[in-house]
Amino acid sequence: MxxxxxxxxxxxxxxxxxxxxxxxxxxxxxxxxxxxxxxxxxxxxxxxxxxxxxxxxxxxxxxxxxxxxxxxxxxxxxxxxxxxxxxxxxxxxxxxxxxxxxxxxxxxxxxxxxxxxxxxxxxxxxxxxxxxxxxxxxxxxxxxxxxxxxxxxxxxxxxxxxxxxxxxxxxxxxxxxxxxYGPQAYPEKVIPLFITNLIDGHKVPIFGEGKQIRDxxxxxxxxxxxxxxxxxxxxxxxxxxAADQEYTNIDLTRRILKLMNKDESFISFVQDRPGHDFRYSLDCSKLKSIGWQSKYDLPEGLKETVEWYQAHEDWWRPLKEKMEKRYLTGFWGAKK
Ligand SMILES: NC(=O)c1ccc[n+]([C@@H]2O[C@H](COP(=O)([O-])OP(=O)(O)OC[C@H]3O[C@@H](n4cnc5c(N)ncnc54)[C@H](O)[C@@H]3O)[C@@H](O)[C@H]2O)c1
Known part of the structure; x- marks a missing residue:
């Protein structure tokens, strides 16, 4: 119906x-x-x-x-x-x-x-x-x-x-x-921020030492x-x-750098976010028990996402032009 x-x-x-x-x-x-x-x-x-x-x-x-x-x-x-x-x-x-x-x-x-x-x-x-x-x-x-x-x-x-x-x-x-993550995420989110910064030849800001883990x-x-x-x-x-895809922020960043043929000189370590959660991890057995399964692992999804931002500057550039500088260079400002 x-x-x-x-x-x-x-x-x-x-x-x-x-x-x-x-x-x-x-x-x-x-x-x-x-x-x-x-x-x-x-x-x-x-x-x-x-x-x-x-x-x-x-x-x-x-x-x-x-x-x-x-x-x-x-x-x-x-x-x-x-x-x-x-x-x-x-x-x-x-x-x-x-x-x-x-x-x-x-x-x-x-x-x-x-x-x-x-x-x-x-x-x-x-x-x-x-x-x-x-x-x-x-x-x-x-x-x-x-x-x-x-x-x-x-x-x-x-x-x-x-x-x-x-x-x-x-x-x-x-x-x-x-x-x-994926195509069409607002470019202040970490993955699109890093991809679009690198397209423009700018550095990517990592909070603290990048040891935090995200799923x-x-x-x-x-x-x-x-x-x-x-x-x-x-x-x-x-x-x-969740899809059982835990990565440290530094590992995630290295993967993006590699996909975009950039070296680690493009990393800028910046002051950490106050109260920054160290790790998130979800047990999804309840959802899986009713028949759901994820399709993407991070390396595959990340490659597709990088390619989408590379091909859709018309989508993200107007948004990024309006973003304040601190969103581009690390929210809490000061370099470590
Ligand atoms: N992005 C993530 O990683 C993530 C992870 C888990 C859960 N979520 C949740 O998923 C939802 C969507 O997240 P997203 O990343 O797409 O966010 P987003 O910021 O891209 O989208 C939010 C949308 O809500 C609209 N909105 C904001 N305030 C509104 C209001 N008062 N009335 C009507 N519309 C309003 C905005 O205009 C925007 O289009 C959120 O509830 C978020 O908490 C997001």
């Missing part, structure tokens, strides 16, 4: 990939995208869907309850990607994060519970709600200890979604995914996991999403 989807944050990185992923599987799906168009969004991400009868873009804020009520009419599935999602920016100023990531999630949940037809609400959360882990991997029942304002705000939305399940029986699911997930795998959960997830449950 043809479904109607409300995708919030659909003009951003993962949300826009998800819209494409959805149309590739359900060509007749009605998709509404609600997006405030903040600095990290890009309407070019949605251009290919313009003019389709079954696609509607609505510019607006998920905190605007009257608007949310209006766009929610007749919706079967809500997927909340909308967020302020940059850790460094949240350390500088966190109010906007609380607005969107907590109040915005609340408004969506509140209007969703009034929709009799609603079959699924997916709150897109993050592995950062667990905090850091030195050994082993987080399961969905690990302690929640977010260590920066972004992840604390995301945890607010995450637990509100759970509370709407337990209080109002809203068919909510919460996903906690690892660091996501890398290709955006296509992030989308396939969320799609899988729409029908196969269990109401009220949390699902970790």
């Amino acid at each position: 043809k479904k109607t989807y409300l995708i919030t944050g659909g003009a951003g990185f993962i949300g826009s990939h998800f819209v494409r992923y959805l149309y590739e599987r359900e060509d007749g799906a009605e998709i509404r995208v609600l997006d405030k168009l903040t600095y990290s969004s890009n309407l070019k991400n949605l251009k290919e869907f313009e003019g389709r009868d079954n696609f509607e873009f609505i510019k607006g804020d998920i905190c605007d309850q009257a608007l949310v009520k209006k766009v929610m009419g007749g919706v079967d599935v809500v997927i909340n990607f909308a967020a302020e999602a940059a850790v460094d920016r949240s350390i500088e100023s966190s109010y906007g994060f609380l607005q969107t990531d907590v109040i915005g999630a609340y408004v969506l949940l509140e209007e969703s519970r009034k929709q009799k037809k609603l079959k699924r609400f997916i709150q897109v959360s993050t592995d950062e709600v667990y905090g850091q882990i030195m050994e082993g991997s987080f399961t969905e029942s690990s302690e929640l200890k977010p260590r920066n304002p972004y992840s604390a705000a995301k945890l607010g939305g995450d637990r509100l979604a759970y509370s709407f399940f337990s209080t109002y029986h809203l068919p909510a699911i919460i996903t906690r995914a690892a660091n996501t 890398w997930l290709h955006v296509e795998d992030h989308c396939s996991a969320i799609y899988h959960l729409i029908d196969r997830g269990v109401n009220g449950e949390v699902y970790n999403i």
